[in-house]
Amino acid sequence: MTTPPAGSHEWCVIGRTPDDSLGGVRGMGSMLAVVDLDGDRVRIGSHRLGADELPDFVRERESQGRPRWVFSDAPNWCPALLSAGVRIERCHDLRLSHAILMRSESVRDGGAVAAAEEWDADPVSAPAAPEAEALFDVTERRSRIKQVPHDIDSALAEFDRQSAALASAADPGRLRLLLAAESAGGLVAAEMQAAGVPWDVEEHDRILAEELGPRPAGDAKPEKMLAVAEQVRTALDDPRANLDSHVKLLHSLHAAGINVASTSKWELQESEHPAIAPLLEYKKQARLLSANGWAWLDEWVDEGRYRPVYVPGGVVTGRWAASGGGALQIPRQLRPALRADPGWRLVSADVAQLEPRALAAMAGDRAMAEAGRGRDLYSGLVDEGIVATRQEAKIAVLGAMYGSTTGDSGRLVPRLRASFPAAMSLVDSAAEVGSNGGVVSTWLGRTSPVPGEGWSRVQRAANRFDATSADENRARRAAGDQGRFTRNFVVQGTAAEWALAWLADLRLRLARLPAVDLPTVEGEPGTTSATASGPVFSRQAHLVFFLHDEVIVHSPAQHAEAAAAAIREAAASAGKLLFGNAPVDFPLELTISERAEKD
DNA sequence: ATCTAAAGCGCG
């Protein structure tokens, strides 16, 4: 195998060979084109690799010059590299970048990217542990999902289109930063899935038993739930009340003289009736059982690791989404089941009030930045006499970012307008653009989607001479909805960019921490042994969880302080990278423990 | 029999 020349501005585009049956191994052939981006793109050479050669090749190149690897789609390439013990430092993810570039209003010459529709595809999760019997299902499912092309020529062509689009951007620097951060996020997601969240199955089971009773056989209801259900039926004097069907339950409630329009808990809480308390308890139990009960444990936790499927860029604002496993909805109640391996620690950190801080930074609102500096931003509003209580501050700030107009929130938002004119004018303008059908962009240039045809039709209908008041109301409501969406888009999206920059930087800092020796395995191989994290992460601090504004790092105990420092430094560095010397800080709540706190 | 919509609740 010839090794291509190393260079500091080098990109390696990875793709499948056109003849992927080469050597009798279908789908395993790989090709690399090594590209030098100094000046015009020059194809230095391409290299055909055999079935098992890619990981070694990547490892070798990584140790020499750290190129930026160009992937069609990180989930397609990362799992094999990680399971072979290979990590990369930087990449450019064509699928994620395509989604940003095709919409970005900063790009002046994006037609070619937008026209390459095959790159506008669904994210595909990497297959979990390849279990023989499930393989058919996985293959079957994946074949129905629209995937990006993984062959080398398609990847090179798309890479060219993206490079041209980027070069035409109004602010290529910011957009380049966004693409790098987004791509790094793709790597983090793949790595977190490979590592898994250390999960204490016994603790989870203990929590379930405490709330629901011991695990029932088959799909019977747990005994504590049955008992609570009986209390409800007795209180309703309706021995056959069905608590699982909203419609039937509503009938039973009405029959018992409880006048509610729905069975939602905030409405039930309003009523005074002996059935309400046990009913709310039952609903809580039912939720826990169906969402995160024993079935969830069986399906998603294996060998002491919870492996959810993250979807970077899955939300239009740039936030991550999840697909399967409910990674973004793990109830606080179950957080204690998240537990470090023996000799390891969990280092958890979250940013207090990330979104308003991102807004203050973006708007250059010095007064708002000052209100939050080094302290709880909501308390800052109280200290500065803008509102009376922390609760009011929270309602006002959320109301400002979400565009609420009624109730307490509507009453309090005007005070912010007086105190923080720059921040408020930014979100107010974003709302106005959206309500008129326009698009808005985040700090780094992620652009909101154009409202759909249905939206425009509603607006047109309201402008016709024969428009009814119903038409006008519908149009006004739709315009308001879109305005609130774009208002929030700039804030949520910019906060997501800060979080990506934080993650990207943290990932590299953690990779530079020292590795530890593997614990000697005595007797039975422990099911929660650190080796469950795979060859790359079993000896080194690594990210295991990310949720919009919080991270959890799993670290050898002796490096936990260093990991904590890395988290803080990465946060400071993210603020600088995005906002330069803007007077906004992003303070962290950080804890080192063996177990995640219940909160 | 299988798909979709809506309700409801978990997370930020």
Place this chain on the structure above:
DNA sequence: AAAGCGCGCTTTAGAT
């Protein structure tokens, strides 16, 4: 209280 943004998941009920 709900409101005002963004999601995923489970369940039931209704449509195909």
